[in-house]
Amino acid sequence: MEIKLKVWKQKDAVSEGRLIDYNVNHVSPDMSFLEMFDVLNEELIVKGEEPIAFDHDCREGICGMCSMVINGRPHGPLEGVTTCQLHMRSFKDGDTIVVEPWRAQAFPVLKDLVVNRTAFDRIIAAGGFISVNTGNAQDANNLPIKKEDADDAFMSASCIGCGACVAACKNASAMLFVSAKVSQLAKLPQGQPERYTRVAAMVAQMDKEGFGACTNTGACSAECPKEISLTNIALMNRDYMQAKFLENE
Amino acid sequence: MNWFTQAFSSTIGKKLVMGFTGLFLILFLIVHCGINCLVFLCDDGELFNKAAHFMGTNFFIRAGEIVLFAALIWHVVQSAIVTRTNAKARPVGYAYNKNSSPWYSRSMGLLGTLILMFLIIHLAHFWVQSRFVGLDSIKYQGEHYDDLYVLMMETFSNLWVVIIYFLAMISLSYHLLHGFQSAFQTLGINHKKYTPFIKLLGTIYSILIPLLFAIMPIVLYLKGLGCCQ
Ligand code: SF4
Numbered sequence: 001m002e003i004k005l006k007v008w009k010q011k012d013a014v015s016e017g018r019l020i021d022y023n024v025n026h027v028s029p030d031m032s033f034l035e036m037f038d039v040l041n042e043e044l045i046v047k048g049e050e051p052i053a054f055d056h057d058c059r060e061g062i063c064g065m066c067s068m069v070i071n072g073r074p075h076g077p078l079e080g081v082t083t084c085q086l087h088m089r090s091f092k093d094g095d096t097i098v099v100e101p102w103r104a105q106a107f108p109v110l111k112d113l114v115v116n117r118t119a120f121d122r123i124i125a126a127g128g129f130i131s132v133n134t135g136n137a138q139d140a141n142n143l144p145i146k147k148e149d150a151d152d153a154f155m156s157a158s159c160i161g162c163g164a165c166v167a168a169c170k171n172a173s174a175m176l177f178v179s180a181k182v183s184q185l186a187k188l189p190q191g192q193p194e195r196y197t198r199v200a201a202m203v204a205q206m207d208k209e210g211f212g213a214c215t216n217t218g219a220c221s222a223e224c225p226k227e228i229s230l231t232n233i234a235l236m237n238r239d240y241m242q243a244k245f246l247e248n249e
Numbered sequence: 250m251n252w253f254t255q256a257f258s259s260t261i262g263k264k265l266v267m268g269f270t271g272l273f274l275i276l277f278l279i280v281h282c283g284i285n286c287l288v289f290l291c292d293d294g295e296l297f298n299k300a301a302h303f304m305g306t307n308f309f310i311r312a313g314e315i316v317l318f319a320a321l322i323w324h325v326v327q328s329a330i331v332t333r334t335n336a337k338a339r340p341v342g343y344a345y346n347k348n349s350s351p352w353y354s355r356s357m358g359l360l361g362t363l364i365l366m367f368l369i370i371h372l373a374h375f376w377v378q379s380r381f382v383g384l385d386s387i388k389y390q391g392e393h394y395d396d397l398y399v400l401m402m403e404t405f406s407n408l409w410v411v412i413i414y415f416l417a418m419i420s421l422s423y424h425l426l427h428g429f430q431s432a433f434q435t436l437g438i439n440h441k442k443y444t445p446f447i448k449l450l451g452t453i454y455s456i457l458i459p460l461l462f463a464i465m466p467i468v469l470y471l472k473g474l475g476c477c478q
C-alpha cells in the first residue's frame with residue numbers, strides 16, 4: 001500500500017506547528033498504525049531528516065499512551081480501538097491521512113504528536129485512590145460485593161487514561177475520564193470512606209487544570225477506546241451534588 | 250469562596266444550573282402551549298381570552314412569571330459563562346475534525362441565541378402589548394376582558410411574522426431534542442430502567458410542543474383569511 005500523510009510537526013512547546021506532507025511506500029495492510037510510523041521514521045532518519053515524535057508504550061491497547069487524532073477522530077476510524085491496535089487494512093491504498101495531536105488547553109503539545117497529559121496524573125493524585133494508612137490492604141475476598149457492582153466497577157476501571165475523551169469533546173472536557181475513576185471506587189466498599197472527599201477533590205483539580213464543562217454531546221463515549229459509558233458522568237454528578245449539598249465537602 | 254459559590258462555580262455546578270433552569274422552562278412551555286391551544290377553537294377566541302385573563306390576574310401565576318423570567322435570564326447568562334469556559338479549554342482547534350456527536354447537541358449556543366432573538370420579538374408582540382401598552386376590550390356575558398385574541402389575529406395576519414415564528418420553532422425543537430435528555434443526565438438521572446423512557450419522552454416533547462406552537466400562527470393566518478366561519 002501507498003499512504004499519503006499530513007502530520008502535525010511542532011518543534012517544541014513554544015514553537016508554532018503546521019501540517020507536513022509525507023509519503024509512505026511499502027505499507028503492509030497488517031502493520032499497525034504505529035508500525036507504519038516506525039517505517040516512515042526509519043526512512044526519515046536514513047535521509048537525515050527529523051523523525052516524527054509520537055507517544056506509545058505497550059502497543060497492545062492497555063497503556064493509553066498512543067494518542068493521536070487520525071482523520072478527525074481520536075485513535076482513528078474504528079470503534080473501541082486504540083491507535084496501536086488500528087491496522088493499515090482499515091485504510092485504502094493511496095489514502096491521505098491527517099494526523100494531529102490531542103487539542104486541549106490542559107494537554108499542551110510538547111513536540112509533534114506528543115502532548116503533556118500530567119494533568120490527568122494530578123487529578124488522580126487529588127483523590128483517585130483509596131487510603132490504606134497502616135499494614136496491608138485487607139484481602140479483597142473478605143469483602144462481599146454484588147456481582148453487578150463488581151462488573152460496573154470493572155467496566156469503569158477499564159479506562160486507560162488515554163485522553164481521547166478530552167480530544168473528542170468539543171469542550172475539551174475531562175468528565176468521562178474523571179467520572180470513570182470516581183465511579184469505579186464509588187461502586188466498591190473500599191471506596192466508601194473517601195467517596196465524597198474524592199469526588200470534590202478530583203472535580204476541583206479537573207477545573208483547575210482548565211478542562212471544559214460537559215454538555216452531554218456524547219462524543220467522548222463514542223470515541224473512547226474502552227467504550228466508557230456516560231452513566232459514569234451521571235453518577236459523578238450525583239456524588240458531587242451529595243458531596244457539596246449533603247456532606248461536609 | 251464559601252461552599253455554596255464554590256459548588257456553583259465548578260464546571261459541574263454551572264451545568265446543574267443549566268439543567269435545573271432548563272427543566273423549569275420545559276415545564277413552563279407545557280402550560281403555555283396548553284393554554285394557547287385554545288386558539289384552535291372556532292369561538293372567536295372567547296375561551297382563550299378568558300384563560301388569558303385568568304393567567305394575567307391570578308396572583309400565583311403572576312408570581313410564577315417573575316420566577317420564569319429569573320430562570321430564563323439565569324439560563325442565558327450561565328450558558329454564556331459555560332460557553333466561555335469551554336472555548337478557553339480548546340484554544341487551538343483541529344485542522345480536520347469528524348464529529349461523532351449530533352450537530353444540534355454541539356450547537357446549543359447557536360440555537361439558543363436564535364431562540365433568544367425570537368423571544369425578544371415575541372415578548373414585544375404580546376407581553377409588552379398586554380402588560381404596558383394595553384389591549385382592546387371585549388365583553389362576554391356582560392364582563393370586560395382584554396382581547397388578546399384579536400391582537401394575535403392582527404400579528405399573524407403578516408405572513409413574514411408567521412414564517413419567523415415557524416423558523417424559531419424549528420430552532421426550539423432541536424434545542425429541546427438535546428436539552429431535554431441532557432438536563433436529566435446532568436442532574437445525575439441516568440438509569441438503564443428509565444433513561445430510555447426519558448429519551449423517548451424528550452423526543453416526543455421536542456417535536457410535539459414546537460409543532461403545536463408552529464401551527465398556531467398558521468391557523469390564525471388562515472382564520473384571518475376567512476376560514477372557520
Ligand atoms: S474515558 Fe476512555 S477516552 Fe477517556 S481517558 Fe479513559 S479510556 Fe481514554
Ligand code: FES
Pocket residue numbers: 055056057058059060061062063064065066082083084085
Ligand atoms: S501504546 Fe499502549 S494503548 Fe496504545
